Amino acid sequence: MIDKRLRVVLAEDSVILRDxxxxxxxxxxxxxxxxAGTAPELLAAVAEHRxxxxxxDIRMPPTHTDEGIRAAxxxxxxxxxxxxxxxxxxVETAWASRLLAGGAAGTGYLLKERVARTSEFMDALHRVADGGTALDPEVVTRLMRGGRRSRVDTLxxxxxxxxELMAxxxxxxxxxxxLVVSERAVEKHVAAVFTKFDLPATDTDNRRVKAVLTYLAEQGR
Structure with a gap:
């Protein structure tokens, strides 16, 4: 049905999923x-191979927050x-909006857990390569809500x-x-919270307190 041989660069930090x-x-x-397993590798590969x-993927090393979509x-x-x-x-609405700011042509955004068949993914891939658009309805819904989503909702x-446990x-x-996970895993989640709440490190680093205060305020407590 589809006979065009597409040239693809694949950016995914999970080796098993990538293979x-x-x-x-x-x-x-x-x-x-x-x-590519990192955003710099992705940028270099696209520049070389066109x-x-x-x-x-959105979340890539080193912080596993939004490196991928920034590169996109x-x-x-x-x-x-x-x-x-x-x-x-x-779904990263702020960066998705920037990705689509110049027009949706040649752009797609699919959620892994909502792609039920391989054919759906391949159809979207070819549509995007041909200059079309392939957006998951959930992504569209989140974008339509826009700024009405609280920062807690982005977690x-x-x-x-x-x-919540920090609070x-x-x-x-x-x-x-x-949670029966490694302390390193928790550190990554905490770093992601700081990033989404726009809490950069400072000399008097009290981001943990600020994150909790933000959480309590937006929960209406």
């Missing part, structure tokens, strides 16, 4: 010209001939749980024990 997608795309007639489309916005500005298909578990379920006075070590 699986390379096999899938190859079996469906695409040529994966490069893969693919038809770049498939981009940069690619839209520097390589307008390359389609962008964001493929993620998360993932796990980030929300971590912030209860738990340390990172205590949170790790409660």
């Amino acid at each position: 699986g997608m390379v096999e899938l795309l190859g079996a469906r007639g695409c040529e994966v010209v490069a893969t 693919p038809d489309v770049a498939v981009v 916005v940069e690619i839209r500005a520097t390589e307008p001939g390359t389609g962008i298909l964001v493929f993620s578990q998360h 993932t379920p796990r980030e929300h749980t971590v912030l 209860q006075g738990h340390s990172n070590r205590s949170i790790a024990a409660s």
